[in-house]
Every structure is written in structure tokens, then in C-alpha cells.
Amino acid sequence: MARNNSxxxxxxxxxxxxxxxxxxxxxxxxxxxxxEQYDISGSWVAPGTQNIMERAxxxxxxxxxxxxxxxxxxxxxxxxNSGMLAEPERICQLYNQWELADGPWNLRFxxxxxxxxxxxxxWVIEGTESQAGTTVWMDGRSxxxxxxxxxxxxxxxxxxxxNMLVVHTTDMKSAPIRRNGVFNSDEATMTDIFSPHGDLLTxxxxxxxxxxLTEPYIYARSYDRSPERSVSxxxxxxxxxxxxxxxxxxxxxLPGKNxxxxxxxxxxxxxxxxxxxxxxTMYPEIRDKMKAQFVASYHTFPKKCTLYCxxxxxxxxxxxxxxxxxxSGGGD
Amino acid sequence: MTxxxxxxxxxxxxxxxxxxxxxxxxxxxxxxxxxxxxxxxAQPGNGDLETLKVRQNFYIxxxxxxxxxxxxxxxxxxxxxxxxxxxVPDLLAAVKNISPLPIxxxxxxxxxxxxxxxxxxxxxxxxxLFNPPKGPGAEIFASASVIEQLAxxxxxxxxxWPTDTYLPQEAxxxxxxxxxxxxxxxxxxxxxxxxxxxxxxxxxxxxxVMDMTRFPVIDLAHGGSxxxxxxxxxxxxxxxxxPSPFIYEYNGTYVIPAHGRxxxxxxxxxxxxxxxxxxxxxxxxxxxxxxxxxxxxxxPVKAYEGRFGSTTGPWTTNMFVAAVYHSLQAAKxx
Numbered sequence: 001m002a003r004n005n006s007x008x009x010x011x012x013x014x015x016x017x018x019x020x021x022x023x024x025x026x027x028x029x030x031x032x033x034x035x036e037q038y039d040i041s042g043s044w045v046a047p048g049t050q051n052i053m054e055r056a057x058x059x060x061x062x063x064x065x066x067x068x069x070x071x072x073x074x075x076x077x078x079x080x081n082s083g084m085l086a087e088p089e090r091i092c093q094l095y096n097q098w099e100l101a102d103g104p105w106n107l108r109f110x111x112x113x114x115x116x117x118x119x120x121x122x123w124v125i126e127g128t129e130s131q132a133g134t135t136v137w138m139d140g141r142s143x144x145x146x147x148x149x150x151x152x153x154x155x156x157x158x159x160x161x162x163n164m165l166v167v168h169t170t171d172m173k174s175a176p177i178r179r180n181g182v183f184n185s186d187e188a189t190m191t192d193i194f195s196p197h198g199d200l201l202t203x204x205x206x207x208x209x210x211x212x213l214t215e216p217y218i219y220a221r222s223y224d225r226s227p228e229r230s231v232s233x234x235x236x237x238x239x240x241x242x243x244x245x246x247x248x249x250x251x252x253x254l255p256g257k258n259x260x261x262x263x264x265x266x267x268x269x270x271x272x273x274x275x276x277x278x279x280x281t282m283y284p285e286i287r288d289k290m291k292a293q294f295v296a297s298y299h300t301f302p303k304k305c306t307l308y309c310x311x312x313x314x315x316x317x318x319x320x321x322x323x324x325x326x327x328s329g330g331g332d
Numbered sequence: 333m334t335x336x337x338x339x340x341x342x343x344x345x346x347x348x349x350x351x352x353x354x355x356x357x358x359x360x361x362x363x364x365x366x367x368x369x370x371x372x373x374a375q376p377g378n379g380d381l382e383t384l385k386v387r388q389n390f391y392i393x394x395x396x397x398x399x400x401x402x403x404x405x406x407x408x409x410x411x412x413x414x415x416x417x418x419x420v421p422d423l424l425a426a427v428k429n430i431s432p433l434p435i436x437x438x439x440x441x442x443x444x445x446x447x448x449x450x451x452x453x454x455x456x457x458x459x460x461l462f463n464p465p466k467g468p469g470a471e472i473f474a475s476a477s478v479i480e481q482l483a484x485x486x487x488x489x490x491x492x493w494p495t496d497t498y499l500p501q502e503a504x505x506x507x508x509x510x511x512x513x514x515x516x517x518x519x520x521x522x523x524x525x526x527x528x529x530x531x532x533x534x535x536x537x538x539x540x541v542m543d544m545t546r547f548p549v550i551d552l553a554h555g556g557s558x559x560x561x562x563x564x565x566x567x568x569x570x571x572x573x574x575p576s577p578f579i580y581e582y583n584g585t586y587v588i589p590a591h592g593r594x595x596x597x598x599x600x601x602x603x604x605x606x607x608x609x610x611x612x613x614x615x616x617x618x619x620x621x622x623x624x625x626x627x628x629x630x631x632p633v634k635a636y637e638g639r640f641g642s643t644t645g646p647w648t649t650n651m652f653v654a655a656v657y658h659s660l661q662a663a664k665x666x
Contacts, residue, residue: 076635079635087605145382146593211638250609
């Protein structure tokens with residue numbers, strides 16, 4: 001039954017995408033002037049309660065739960081040492097367009113108009129920081145050559161499906177899609193669907209990557225319109241400073257030597273088969289499997305919280321079937 | 333047909349054209365979303381060749397042998413790499429589409445057949461800037477080691493040999509053509525490898541040091557090694573500059589790999605890090621007395637195989653792993 005429910009949910013998501021895409025496809029057949037352009041411009045603020053671990057502190061090392069990654073990606077992520085980001089050669093790199101999905105803050109949209117016709121030829125989307133922004137071309141321009149460089153802004157085209165802005169992005173940089181070593185390849189593509197409903201904006205981000213993902217990675221967020229406060233991206237110039245890693249050094253862990261990969265078990269008691277991710281960990285059945293193991297091994301868990309204890313991210317309370325032992329943190 | 337880099341020379345030709353193509357282009361995009369076709373449309377040049385304008389007076393031609401760099405200007409044409417012998421007619425036709433002026437220089441970024449195969453015929457189609465006894469064809473410029481490599485090839489035409497060379501121990505060799513400094517520096521990945529910088533265009537031809545379609549060829553027979561490959565990539569990072577401080581506005585130096593798309597400092601760092609991780613992973617396995625067969629079975633390049641690996645063709649993943657292994661073995665004996 002659970003499988004049926006999850007399948008239904010996945011099918012619903014895919015169905016929603018298919019409908020959106022089909023509508024967009026139909027819209028694409030219309031001449032530019034016949035397409036109605038909705039006004040999505042303005043500042044949109046993400047509630048601080050959504051996916052806060054992902055967006056703020058960052059995920060625990062070795063937590064690939066819910067990501068449809070393959071063995072290659074898992075190997076890459078297992079070797080990841082965050083010191084890599086302190087390489088002088090990487091300091092002025094940015095995140096890519098996936099940062100819109102799991103970045104910390106907000107979005108700002110504005111239209112670019114033709115100086116001749118005043119028609120909207122593109123929508124520009126900026127996150128708060130750390131990525132180059134996205135220019136969504138609405139004028140039907142063709143894809144860049146396969147030889148063209150992938151610049152930091154990538155290449156995005158868009159169309160309207162009803163009041164939904166459907167954005168397709170290619171030519172991306174390889175960059176983190178989860179801040180614990182999971183990277184997309186430069187062959188990945190994204191489809192974003194922005195659905196405004198009055199002052200609420202629902203965004204569905206879908207990444208497909210033939211190199212590292214076995215299924216589309218789908219991520220949804222919502223935003224509130226912010227008429228009184230403009231989102232101000234922090235697009236500061238970047239200069240390279242020493243951040244602890246010498247030029248030419250590459251921090252990483254050899255296979256089997258990453259000491260952080262057991263954190264999910266130590267902190268949240270999430271078994272390795274789940275924390276290692278993979279398409280199967282996107283579906284609810286994984287909960288049933290984990291629950292049985294959780295209950296059976298509960299007596300072995302630490303009884304005192306040791307990490308994130310006062311932030312609301314403490315390990316889960318004891319299951320009712322696990323006896324009287326207390327696992328409430330409190331800790332520090 | 334010549335493609336252009338977006339933002340460099342985006343064609344917003346006329347509204348009429350835009351309206352004509354919008355339905356088709358968006359249809360292509362949406363079909364790509366549906367996963368039924370690739371959205372990346374190839375833009376063929378002559379034959380199977382494709383030409384891309386990279387900077388104002390710099391192009392690349394791809395599709396036969398290594399990527400060919402084409403600098404054009406009032407002095408004529410400078411080519412980096414001459415492709416394969418069989419591909420010369422198409423290459424020359426593609427060059428003519430860019431500039432009607434004669435080819436003045438052919439610069440070999442390495443000694444492989446995909447770079448030097450067309451030397452003789454391409455040079456013969458050009459015209460030197462100098463008086464006899466040079467010429468009448470274009471000059472061929474390369475590392476002195478390239479001559480040694482070409483001398484090993486039975487039947488290689490002597491008029492395809494470099495007419496001017498520099499030694500790897502030289503700091504650099506330069507000339508100034510089309511109002512632009514052109515600088516050759518030795519790339520220590522293998523004996524005959526050179527980086528060729530076009531300083532005004534801010535483009536570096538990286539030769540076989542970097543390949544966006546596969547793991548780099550470690551040419552053990554000609555002084556190649558994994559250590560040299562990493563040293564070369566580190567050298568490349570000294571001349572391929574990121575767009576700091578205005579990282580949101582520019583791409584920085586363009587790097588042209590042996591094959592595949594135009595890259596920049598970001599991809600060079602990724603490629604360098606990949607090489608370091610693979611080297612250290614294989615070295616660790618060797619320290620644990622694993623044989624080459626055991627190392628291959630352990631798949632030390634698993635993290636990168638989906639992007640750069642191959643089980644067929646002239647340079648497979650196993651060939652790369654074996655080359656790294658033998659390179660490390662040789663370094664250990666020294």
C-alpha cells in the first residue's frame with residue numbers, strides 16, 4: 001500500500017510536470033506575440049522553516065538520503081572533504097542554478113524588455129547569493145553549440161503554461177547539489193516550474209543528470225511575495241585569499257578513509273543503506289524498513305544528545321515500543 | 333556554418349526572424365524536456381566539422397583530430413594543430429570560411445597524429461611571411477621534441493616537420509602576429525606538449541593536457557606521466573585566470589581542450605583535482621600491494637567514469653588506469 005501511495009505521489013509529480021510541459025509545448029507553437037506573459041516580477045521570500053538543514057547549516061556528511069544518486073556519485077561524495085572549497089583555485093567559484101532550489105534565502109524576478117518593441121524577451125531570476133543568476137530567454141533563441149563554454153549563468157529558455165513559468169536550463173557548471181559532496185555533472189539539465197498563486201509562489205525544481213543520477217531529482221519550495229522588502233542579492237566581487245589550503249593541494253578522502261560517513265548513524269541512527277542514498281530512498285517504503293531496524297536497535301543508541309541539541313535538529317525521541325529509556329537530548 | 337558564444341555575439345537579428353524561429357526553437361526545447369531528443373543542436377561546418385567563434389578574432393574548428401585553434405587578422409591565419417591527414421581538405425575549407433587570407437603559421441600543441449597528421453598539406457596550402465629558403469608554405473612551429481616523435485613514424489612526410497622549434501627548458505617562445513602576442517610554453521605532461529596562449533584574445537590551447545571527452549592520454553612512450561600531467565594542469569592554472577573579482581560578469585581565460593567544449597579555469601580545477609584524486613587512490617592501492625588487475629577491478633576512477641570513461645575506442649578507461657599505474661611504478665624506481 002505504501003508503495004502504491006508513493007508511486008501515486010511520484011506519478012502525480014510526473015503527471016503535473018507532463019501536463020505543464022505539454023501546456024508549454026502547446027504554448028511554444030504560438031507566435032511570441034500571442035503568448036500571454038504573466039507578471040512574476042518582484043521579490044519572493046522563502047519561509048525560514050522549509051528544509052532549513054539543507055539551506056542553512058548544511059546536511060550532515062554522508063547524508064545522501066532521498067537523492068537518486070548512482071555508485072559513481074556516491075564514490076565522489078564519499079571522497080569529499082569540504083576543505084576542497086578552500087582551494088585558492090576554487091574560492092571564487094560559485095554554486096550553479098541548483099542554488100535556487102536549495103540555497104539559503106530568497107528569489108527576485110524581473111523582466112528584460114526589448115528596447116524596440118517593449119515585449120518581455122527574458123526573465124532574470126536571482127537568488128540571494130552564491131550563484132550567477134539565471135536569464136530565462138523567452139524569445140525562442142536556439143541552444144548554444146555543444147562546443148560553447150558553460151558559463152556561470154548557464155543557458156535557460158522559458159515558456160508559459162497557463163500562469164506557470166517553465167524554465168529549461170542546460171550548459172551548467174559542475175557544482176554541489178547537496179553541500180556534502182554531491183555534485184551534478186556538466187551534462188545535467190534542470191527544469192524549473194514557477195507557479196504563482198496570488199502572493200504565494202510554488203517552485204518545483206527538477207534536475208536530470210545522465211552521469212550521476214538514476215532518476216530525476218525533484219525539489220519543491222514555496223515563497224511569499226515580499227512587496228515591502230526587496231530581496232537584495234549579495235553579489236560581492238570576489239578576491240582570492242588564503243583560507244587554509246595551499247595552492248595545488250587537493251583535500252579529499254581516500255576510499256574507506258572518510259571518518260564522517262557514519263555521522264548519520266551516530267546522530268540520527270539512520271542506517272547506512274539509507275544514508276547512502278539511491279533512488280529507492282526517495283520513496284516511503286524506506287521508512288518502514290528503517291523503522292523496524294530503529295526499534296530493534298534502539299537500546300544501543302546513545303542516550304544523550306551530542307549534536308544540534310538545542311536547534312530543533314536533535315535525534316528523534318524514543319519510539320513507544322522501545323521501553324522507558326529516554327533519548328531526549330537536552331544534552332548541552 | 334559558424335556558431336557564436338552566447339553573450340559574445342548574440343544574434344537578435346530581426347523580430348521577424350525571431351518570430352519565425354520561436355515556435356521551432358521552443359518546440360525543440362520542450363521536446364528536450366520530454367527527453368525525446370537532445371536539445372543541443374549541432375551546427376556543422378564543412379563535412380563533419382563545426383566552427384565556433386570564441387573571441388573577436390579567434391575560432392575553433394572541431395570534429396577531426398584534436399580541436400584546431402584559428403587566429404585571424406590582417407597578417408593572415410595562425411592555426412594551432414593541423415588535424416589528421418585525411419581531414420585536411422575539410423579543415424582548409426572551414427578555415428577559408430573564416431578568413432580568405434593565407435595560413436602563416438601552423439603550431440603543433442603536441443606530437444600525436446591527431447595534431448600533426450595534417451601538417452604537410454596544411455602548411456603547403458599556406459604562405460610564409462618570410463623569404464626563401466623558408467616557405468613557400470606556412471611555418472610549422474612546435475616543441476623540438478615533436479621532431480623526434482615524427483621521426484619515429486615511417487613514411488611521415490619531411491615537409492610536415494616543424495620548421496621552427498623551441499626547447500622544453502626555454503621559459504617561453506613568443507611571436508607577435510595579428511596584433512597579438514602568441515606565447516608557447518612547455519606543458520610537462522609529455523615531451524612534445526605545448527600550451528599556446530593568445531594573450532589579447534585570452535585563449536589558451538591546452539593540447540592533450542586536458543580533454544573534455546575522456547581521461548587524458550598519458551603518453552608513456554614520449555615522456556608522459558601522471559605526475560607530469562598534474563604538473564601541467566597546475567601550470568595551466570597559472571595562465572588560465574578566473575574572472576575575479578567580477579565573477580558574475582565574465583568567464584575569464586578560455587581554455588581549449590584537445591576534444592570537447594570550450595572550458596575555463598573552473599573546468600581546469602575540476603580536471604586537476606580529478607587527476608590528483610585518481611593518482612593518490614591508485615598509489616594507495618599500490619602501497620597495499622594490489623596488482624594492476626586488482627586495481628582495475630577495484631575501479632579507482634569510479635567517481636569519474638560516467639563522465640570521462642570509455643570501454644571502447646583508442647583510449648579506454650583501463651588504458652588510462654594502466655598508464656597511471658606504470659607511471660607511478662616508474663617514478664618509484666627512480
